Amino acid sequence: MSREIVKQRKFIQLAFILLILLFTGMYVSLTHGEFTMTISDVIRTLIGIDQNREHQLVIFEFRLPRVIIALFVGLGLGIAGAVIQALTRNELADPGILGINAGAGVAVVIYMYAVSRMDVSNELLSTFSMPFFGLIGGTITALFIYGFSWTHGRLDSNRLLLVGIAAGSGLGAISLYISLKMNPQDFEAATMWMTGTIWNANWNKIISILPWFCFLLPIMFLRASHLDLFYLGEDTAKNVGVSTEREKSIWLLGSVGLISACVSVSGSIGFIGLLSPHIARSLVGLHHRKVLAVSGLIGMVLVTFGDFIAKTVFSPVELPVGVVIAIIGIPYFIYLLKKKLNK
Template sequence: MIEKSIIRKQRMLLIVFSFLILATAVIGLGLGYSSVSYDRILPTILGQGEFKEEFVLFSVRLPRIVITLLAGMALALSGALLQGITRNELADPGIIGINSGAGVAVAIFFLYFPAEAGTFIYVLPLVAFIGALLTAVIIYLFSYSRTTGMEPVRLVLVGVGMSMALSGAMVVMISSADRIKVDFIARWLAGGIWGTDWPFVLAILPWLVVLIPFALMKANRLNILGLGEPVAIGVGLSVQKERIVLTLAAVALAASAVSVTGGISFIGLMAPHIARTLVGPRHQLFLPLSLLVGGWLLLIADTIGRNIIEPNGLPAGVMVALIGAPYFIYLLTKK
């Protein structure tokens, strides 16, 4: 039984982070090389803006904001699922190499399998999912022991090594590519938000529409997994089946996000940990909050990054890493 005070606190925090997302989005609309003045945002949304204002708002700023928000939510939920499956608060799709696996698959597809622009956008999340899934399988095999099962520390170490190896493989692949393709992959590696048109929103949205409700329905199963394998087996839970299904969901969420945002790490680490600190370890409470925290973190990182240096700014992945790396070290020393 969850205390009513905790539920009230969670609802209040959901409202607070929803407001932070809205405020950050409005601030982002009025900043940057192409922007709309704050007193013209509402009239432009209501259809009373000039052509330039409508173009900047609806074709430049809003698609990027929506993509960034959705990707942050996907990465946060992916990290929360991985942490629940492995019982390791240091698990993150970027740190343990899943994002790099998706990136290698995207790079191979981009370099060697040219496709039409319309097809490319929608196939990209599927390609990223295949690469991320293969990486997750390899990491699982190397971090699993027959005697002790999944070892959390080994998982992180194997994942970090896999991430470095895959990043090296990507550098080798692009060494012989033409400059345009090299620029794209370099931007992907840095975590630049490159999918900034409405078709990219349509490409990532179906994955989230299916997987977010699915993950929320599995909250109680994640609570049981957190109690340990003997307890989970004792209450009749099929541990291996649940881990496989939830891992697939986590991989799909991470792949759908990085296919349009590039290699962004630490969102999946920080957002669940912040949410868990605020409302406690029950997945029913902190999973919804993780979604909003992750979306806001990536949105504010991108807003600051693209305005800190004119005109191109810093990639969102770099801004997140500047915050996330010290946070990771703090958690590592604490845990």
Template sequence: MMNATQIKRIRITTIAAIILLLAVFVISVATGFASLTPEELFRTIIGQGTPRENLILFEFRLPRIFVAILAGMGLAVSGAILQSLTKNPLSDPGILGINAGAGLMVVVYIMFFTVETSSFLYVLPLFALAGGMATAAVIYIMSYIKGEGVEPTRLVLVGVGLAAALYGATLTLSTRLDMEDYSFMANWIAGRIWGDDWMFVLSLLPWIIILIPITILKSNVLNTLNLHENVSIGVGVNVGRERIVLIMISVALASASVAVSGGIGFVGLMAPHIARSLVGPRHQAFLPVAALIGGILLLAADTIGRVVLDPSGIPAGIIVTIIGAPYFMYLLAKK
């Protein structure tokens, strides 16, 4: 049970994270190649903007902003699940190769189908999910030791090696694409948020609003699975079934997120760590905070990328990697 001080701390942290997300949201809306002043932004939000201001806000900015927030939330919760199930603080869907598996299926889809079809937005996440699931299965099998479960060090080594191989295969297949599709795939690999239409938001939204609440409802299960396996069995948890369900949720969140946002890593590594340091290890407390921090990280990275090199911009994945790679090495040395 949490005492009053812990509950107060969790509430304050959650409110602060929401306020920070709103602040980054406003900054992201108001900055860029075609900027809006705070007055113009407020006027447009209440329905009194000019056609130019409406176009900038509702057609250019908001869809991309919402994709960044939703994808950041999905990647953060996915990473939190993986870290808890594997008891490995270095677990992340990007580092373990799940994003790379999803990316390989994205390029396979583009090779045989066109990105212009109306079903593209909804079929692509399913292809990415298949790639992510297959990759997760291979990593799990190769990292599992009978009687001991998943060995954390082996998990990271297998994941990093498999990710490198899959990215190599993705790049090789990308060279067979025509110029337009190759440009799309190159931007995807770099982590450029390419979903800048409301249809992309609608294609990602169901995955986030369904799977993240399910994960939070399974907080007690994650709390027990984070302990020794015998403890989980002792309190009546069906370890095998719950682990499979949660792994599927984690892979689905990561695959759907990167299918729309691009090959972005390290958000799923950093956000759960930051959330745990702020509110503690109980999943009821840190999962919502991790989701908010994930949204903040990815939206801030995309905004920085747009402002630093306007109008073409720097892909958000590169900005996140600049921050996340040193953080990963720090954790690797520490743990």
């Protein structure tokens, strides 16, 4: 049996295991909570056989939108993290740590503040507009960090990390300052949102981010082979005729677009873009078409289980899912940082 066939079988087995974990997370999220349902109740409600109004309300208004948002956020942040790590060739790079989440977040907070001042009543229009503001804020932040991390004709990974952490801290302070100007109700919502939460998921939010994923993901997977070259070094990409500046712009805008869409519906959830790609590369190597797929699946599993833990562990009090992910992510980041410094 050839080596490629063995690798392909291992990849299929890995994807199957991750899908089992994902469906397990979806199962516990849909059946468990303040109101417990059996899997039979859930299936009958989903296919329209069960006409119990209480079951329909719990599934279609609360739990199912929340699960779908968790899947999209995990998928988007996992893939965006893999892209940023490949472009920067830095395994510590993460949209949250580098401040890109904070950049998208501060733009969305400004938008929320402006909408609250203008008393805009069209919720659907407001929800659709948020990812665009996030894209603007995230792109400006990414360009700022990228520009300040460029030295002697190359991207300095250590400077990238330091500039990103500084930018993230500063932008987080700006977001907090703006939120303090809001009325108490909007301030509470903004504070919960900044810590990373999907408790108020609804179908409008799902509709607002769906076009971003449908447009950006196919482009990323079709061009994934270019990331293999970038991870080996920019000179390698140039030597095979890749227009590196053009490719970097496409990848940067694509990843920031995904991040902005995720931030607009879940707030700033950090460490998914750090954990998922690192675990994916350790499992499938450096073939980025596989890395993107596995990283996205791992991100979906992490956010789905993280949200389930957030809403059940201290029930009826609910933790933001961003706090749960941070409890896992911070020790892992320290481990990676220590490993990098010891090289």
